[in-house]
Amino acid sequence: MMSTNSRFTSDQGVLLMQYLARGLFATLAVIYFHNTEQFFFSAPKATPWLLFIAYVGIQLILLFWRPANADAFSSALDLVTLGIVMLFDAGNPPPTMALLFVAVLSNGMLHGLKRFLIMLLGAEVVLAIVLPIRLSYAPVADSSASLFLVAALTACMLYFGLMIWRNQVLARAALEATWRDPDTDFISREALVSTAGWLVPLHDRISSPLTLALVEHHDLPLLADRVAQRIRRSDVAARYDDTHLALLLPCTATAAAEQLLNDLRDRHPGLRAAVMTLTDGDAALEQALGHLQSTMARTREDDDHWLAHAAPMH
Template identity: 65%
Template sequence: METSSRVSTEQGVIVLQYLARALFAILAVLYFNHSEGFFFTVPTATPWILAGSYLALQLLFLVARVPHATILASGLDLVILGIVILLDGGEPPPTMALLFLAVLSNGLLHGLKRFLVMLAAAEVVLAIVMPIRISYSPGGAETAASASLFLLAALTVCMLYFGLMIWRNQVLSRQAVETAWRDPQTGFISRTALTSTAGWLIPLHDRLSSPLTLVLVHHPDINALAETVSQRLRRSDVIARYDEDHLALLLPSTATGAAERVLADLRERQPGLRAAVMTLNSANAALEQVLYHLQTAMPRTRDDQDHWLAHASPLA
């Protein structure tokens, strides 16, 4: 549990990203060691020098915590990978995939905006590197260029697809949060949001010796009820969607009599309204407990003039 908590922090993600960079750097070095030759004539130790310098600079960004370290680290990724693609003797160069892997990882970690910036920067790097490779390609230049451009086009399409998926996941995440905290049908906060955030009203009103009345309201047409409630209640009152047919109302600084008058006015506007009401007399009650207590009192109500309102018994 402690390890997973560390990984979920921003510093933990940065460390994991550095470890991934180190792994891919080692894989690239092993690839060059088993290749027949480089695209340009360079010393055999060049891949090791590049990998060592790259990892040392990335470690410096990690340890020194320089300003905009993540942006500098991503820029260094693009520069080094551009050099690596120039050295890759393959046609098309397999190391081109690492460039798009860097773009994708930035998108997954930092969102769609960083993904699009990195994708544009990667295309700029390739726009510089690929013409150099094609112009220096020894024999079969057209075939080599065709294969490289096909790989480039295929990877670009893949990255655009992944970008669309990142954008979709962000939209779904925002919708999930909004649905969890705001009921999309009525526009009021949800039951989860109510019980998670409004419980502090109970001890506060007890400390202030001020009455806090809770009400559970039922109506067959929840949309009409929601519209009427939003027009009638004060800005200081808390309104939430309790379940399919009920709204929960928290009326601060409101005694039982005042709450009854408000509910009677709501019933005049919306015939068929039924309600259970309770004014708290204890600071030890949990909000979810009080709402459940009101729910158990609702079956005592009927749709007639004498029994539409039920007073819940005080909590023990």
């Protein structure tokens, strides 16, 4: 299951899915024309098949050759081919017009708002060329239907564009919320666990002490401001939970960590802390922090028991 998901989410998997989707819609268009008695403009009956072979063949070449700007060439080929197809579509309004907007939407879903807007502009340019040609040969009633369909589909695309933009804004906000805690301006617990775990085996390899500390105070934002002023650039501070800050102090022995915690305690009465210097290079950071949190249960706010030393992990 995991390998299948990886194949589908890889760049090559996305390109293959795009090609299969293009082939599917091209096949549907050929079936549609094959069951149509006449074209909008006179042409040999085999014309849709020739267009199909040329379109699928060029897209296949772009899929495997992958020249520079291959995605842009593929998208431009979509627009040009659909413009030609609409000139042969005898329907009024032409059903194949919907495929033009499918191409716009699929590009937006895969490549973001910028590509969506470029494709939408390209689709409107194609329609500005094709529709006047068709309308000059069509009755007034049919012309009104085609113009209404263009307006309706364009409005739908603008709506989907707003939804794509909204989703991008929400995704960026969610990513920022995952990495940054708004109350302390430190990184979040999730970011700490997922990115700082490499410090443990690194310090074991270079035989340098790595000291961890959990700090608790009723006014966490105020404590965070002081911590930010006291720690070094090489230290890591994170929001651990509602009441705790986690500190990772590289190349720091227990005594030096105690000095830092004592300084914080002098300025913030009521502070409680647990500290531990890691001696096991195979220890998981999240497990070590959980061990520290269990040790915090031994602390109290009085001067004799505010600091607890966690037992070595085995």
